[in-house]
Amino acid sequence: RLKLTEDYHFNSNVENLISGQSGFHIGGDLSFILQQFPNHHRALVSLSKLSLREKTIQVEGSLHSTLCYFIFAIEFKPDDSIVRAIFSDYLLQTGQLNMAIEQLEIAVMTNPEHPTYNYNLGLLYLKKKEYDKAREYAKKAYSLDFPLPGLRNQLIKAGKWKQ
Numbered sequence: 082r083l084k085l086t087e088d089y090h091f092n093s094n095v096e097n098l099i100s101g102q103s104g105f106h107i108g109g110d111l112s113f114i115l116q117q118f119p120n121h122h123r124a125l126v127s128l129s130k131l132s133l134r135e136k137t138i139q140v141e142g143s144l145h146s147t148l149c150y151f152i153f154a155i156e157f158k159p160d161d162s163i164v165r166a167i168f169s170d171y172l173l174q175t176g177q178l179n180m181a182i183e184q185l186e187i188a189v190m191t192n193p194e195h196p197t198y199n200y201n202l203g204l205l206y207l208k209k210k211e212y213d214k215a216r217e218y219a220k221k222a223y224s225l226d227f228p229l230p231g232l233r234n235q236l237i238k239a240g241k242w243k244q
Contacts, residue, residue: 086117096127098134101142107131109142115150119157120164125150129171147171162192166201173205181205189218196225203232212241 090110094100101107108131114124131140132147139146145153151168154161165188172181185202192198203218219232219242236242 083118086114090114091121091124096123098127098131106140106142108140111140112143112145112150115153116144119150120154120161122163122167125154125164125167129167129174133171133174160191162188162195162198165191166198169201169205178205178208182209193221194225196222196227199225200227200229200232207232207235207239212236212239216241216243 089103090105090113092102095102095107095110098107101110103110103113105113108128111124111128111131114121115128118124128140128143128147128150132138135141138148143150151164151171154164155168158164165184169181169184169188172178172184182202182205185198185205188198189195189202199218200222203215203222206212206215206218215232216236219236223233233242
């Protein structure tokens with residue numbers, strides 16, 4: 082069923098926000114996919130990008146707001162850490178730092194050994210100047226072999242990195 086739905090509503094033009102596929106606006110195709118598969122990760126990413134690009138909470142052709150689709154995805158599968166991470170990114174880009182942290186904390190609790198979640202959570206705490214928490218998540222990310230030194234470098238620059 083997923084393949085059939087994607088064949089008619091989620092080609093590369095929809096995913097890359099170029100054009101709708103089934104006679105709908107892009108938002109209509111994304112809405113259809115997310116009604117059938119609430120935690121369709123790539124469709125959630127595309128929807129959040131479209132919402133940000135159009136600077137609207139409900140994109141043209143969509144039956145619900147972007148926020149509602151994230152709520153549906155979380156209710157459908159509360160332990161889906163990928164949905165939480167995507168939602169966190171969306172919230173961050175809409176200026177909701179505390180809510181972004183909350184969602185990424187849930188992603189880390191659900192999947193504590195995911196280096197990117199730990200790294201990104203460290204970055205969010207760094208934004209808030211909560212250096213102890215930023216360092217804690219940075220150390221966890223680097224212990225899991227996260228390759229980018231940016232968070233550590235920013236903590237060093239702030240005088241907050243301790244071995």
